[in-house]
Amino acid sequence: MSVQERKERERAARERLIVATARELAEQQGWDAVTTRRLAERIEYSQPVLYSHFRGKREIIGAVALEGATEMAALLRAATRAADGPRARVAALARAYLDFAARNPAVYDALFQLDGGLAYAQEDTPQPLKDAFAALLESLGEVAGDGVDPGLFTEVFWASLHGLATLTRAGRLLPEYAEPRVELLVDRLAVI
Amino acid sequence: MSVQERKERERAARERLIVATARELAEQQGWDAVTTRRLAERIEYSQPVLYSHFRGKREIIGAVALEGATEMAALLRAATRAADGPRARVAALARAYLDFAARNPAVYDALFQLDGGLAYAQEDTPQPLKDAFAALLESLGEVAGDGVDPGLFTEVFWASLHGLATLTRAGRLLPEYAEPRVELLVDRLAVI
DNA sequence: GATTCGATCCTAGCACTGCTAGACACCCGA
DNA sequence: TCGGGTGTCTAGCAGTGCTAGGATCGAATC
Known part of the structure; x- marks a missing residue:
C-alpha cells in the first residue's frame, strides 16, 4: 500500500x-x-x-482559473474585513478586485477571458467559482438598496468591475482616471 | 490610366x-x-x-473591427435619436449597445476582445473608434452629473456595458436578469 | 535473488496553424 | 507580335495541440 x-x-x-x-x-x-x-x-x-x-490545454487553463478563484475570494474577504462601514467595504472590495486583475492578468484571463471549460452560474459550477461570487455577494448585498435583488445587484456591480478591469488592461481607458472611475462607480451604484 | x-x-x-x-x-x-x-x-x-x-491575420481582424465600429456608432446614434429625454436616451443607448454585442459577437470580439493591432484612447486611434466613443459621449455626457467629467463618466458607463456584454455572452450571468440589469445600471449611474 | 509483467514515460508523427520564397503565367504597352 | 513586369500560385517552413506505439523501469511473485 x-x-x-x-x-x-x-x-x-x-x-x-x-x-x-x-x-x-x-x-x-x-x-x-x-x-x-x-x-x-x-x-x-x-x-x-x-x-x-489533463484532457488538454483547456483543462490546464481551467485548473489555473480555479486556483485563482480561491485566491481571489480570500483577498476580497480580507479586504472587506479590514474596512469599516458599508461604503468603505464596497470601495475596498472594488479596489481589491481591480488590484487582483492588474497584478495577476494571466490568472484573470484564465478565469474570465479564456475558455477553461468551466461551467458558470449553473448547478455544476465548481465550488471555488461559486465561492468567489459569494465573496462579492457578501459585501455587495448590503448596499443593493431596497427592493433590489442582491444577486442582481452583484451581477451588475461585478460586470462593471470586470469591464473596468479588462478595458484598463487592454489600454482602452485613460490611465489617469483609474481612481476617479472607482470612486464614481461606488458612489453611484451602491446605496449607502 | x-x-x-x-x-x-x-x-x-x-x-x-x-x-x-x-x-x-x-x-x-x-x-x-x-x-x-x-x-x-x-x-x-x-x-x-x-x-x-493585409500584413497578417491580425490586420484582417482590425479591418473587421473598424467596419464594426462605424456600424455601431451609427446604430447608437439612431437609437438615441429615436428617444425622448435624457433618461430614455441613455436607456436606449444601453440597449442598443448590448443588442449590437449580442447580434454581432464576432465583430464585438474583433473590436474589444481580440488583438486587431489598433491603438485605443490615443492620438493615432483610427477615426471610426474615436467616433464610436464620441457616439457614447454624446448621450452620456448630459447625464454625468454636476462636477463629473463627461469623459470619465462615459468610460465608467461604457465599462459597465462592456462587462455586461462579455459576461452575458460567456454565460456567466443569469439570463433572466438581462433586462433588470440594464434598468438598474441606467437608474443608478445616470443622473437625470 | 532472478524473472515476469504491468504501469509509466518518451519518441515520433499526425493534421493543422500563420506566413513566405520562388517559380510561373498572364496581360499590358510598345 | 513580342518583351517585361505585375500578379498569382505552388510548395514549404516552423510552430501548434494532441496521440499511437514502442521502450524502459520498477514492483510483486516464485
Missing part, C-alpha cells in the same frame, strides 16, 4: 507543478507562450505526461 | 470581399475557424493574396 500511496503523492505533486508552471509562464510571457512543448520542457517531462493529468 | 484605375477598383473590391468574408465566417463559426486557408478558399484565391492586402 505504501508504495501506491507514495506514487499518488508524487503524481499529485507533479500535477501541482504543472499548474504552477503554467501560471508562472502565462504571467511572464502571456498565455500564447504557454504551449504544451514549452510547458513540458519546464517541468522536465515530455508532452504526453501533461495529457495523463 | 483607365487600365490602372480598373485594377485599383478590382483590388479594392477584393479587399472588401476579404473583410466581409472574414466577418461572415467569424460570425458563423467563431474567429478560431477563420484561418488563412479557409478564408482564402472562400474568396477563391490562394493564401498569399491575403498578405498582399
Whole structure:
C-alpha cells in the first residue's frame, strides 16, 4: 500500500507543478507562450505526461482559473474585513478586485477571458467559482438598496468591475482616471 | 490610366470581399475557424493574396473591427435619436449597445476582445473608434452629473456595458436578469 | 535473488496553424 | 507580335495541440 500511496503523492505533486508552471509562464510571457512543448520542457517531462493529468490545454487553463478563484475570494474577504462601514467595504472590495486583475492578468484571463471549460452560474459550477461570487455577494448585498435583488445587484456591480478591469488592461481607458472611475462607480451604484 | 484605375477598383473590391468574408465566417463559426486557408478558399484565391492586402491575420481582424465600429456608432446614434429625454436616451443607448454585442459577437470580439493591432484612447486611434466613443459621449455626457467629467463618466458607463456584454455572452450571468440589469445600471449611474 | 509483467514515460508523427520564397503565367504597352 | 513586369500560385517552413506505439523501469511473485 505504501508504495501506491507514495506514487499518488508524487503524481499529485507533479500535477501541482504543472499548474504552477503554467501560471508562472502565462504571467511572464502571456498565455500564447504557454504551449504544451514549452510547458513540458519546464517541468522536465515530455508532452504526453501533461495529457495523463489533463484532457488538454483547456483543462490546464481551467485548473489555473480555479486556483485563482480561491485566491481571489480570500483577498476580497480580507479586504472587506479590514474596512469599516458599508461604503468603505464596497470601495475596498472594488479596489481589491481591480488590484487582483492588474497584478495577476494571466490568472484573470484564465478565469474570465479564456475558455477553461468551466461551467458558470449553473448547478455544476465548481465550488471555488461559486465561492468567489459569494465573496462579492457578501459585501455587495448590503448596499443593493431596497427592493433590489442582491444577486442582481452583484451581477451588475461585478460586470462593471470586470469591464473596468479588462478595458484598463487592454489600454482602452485613460490611465489617469483609474481612481476617479472607482470612486464614481461606488458612489453611484451602491446605496449607502 | 483607365487600365490602372480598373485594377485599383478590382483590388479594392477584393479587399472588401476579404473583410466581409472574414466577418461572415467569424460570425458563423467563431474567429478560431477563420484561418488563412479557409478564408482564402472562400474568396477563391490562394493564401498569399491575403498578405498582399493585409500584413497578417491580425490586420484582417482590425479591418473587421473598424467596419464594426462605424456600424455601431451609427446604430447608437439612431437609437438615441429615436428617444425622448435624457433618461430614455441613455436607456436606449444601453440597449442598443448590448443588442449590437449580442447580434454581432464576432465583430464585438474583433473590436474589444481580440488583438486587431489598433491603438485605443490615443492620438493615432483610427477615426471610426474615436467616433464610436464620441457616439457614447454624446448621450452620456448630459447625464454625468454636476462636477463629473463627461469623459470619465462615459468610460465608467461604457465599462459597465462592456462587462455586461462579455459576461452575458460567456454565460456567466443569469439570463433572466438581462433586462433588470440594464434598468438598474441606467437608474443608478445616470443622473437625470 | 532472478524473472515476469504491468504501469509509466518518451519518441515520433499526425493534421493543422500563420506566413513566405520562388517559380510561373498572364496581360499590358510598345 | 513580342518583351517585361505585375500578379498569382505552388510548395514549404516552423510552430501548434494532441496521440499511437514502442521502450524502459520498477514492483510483486516464485
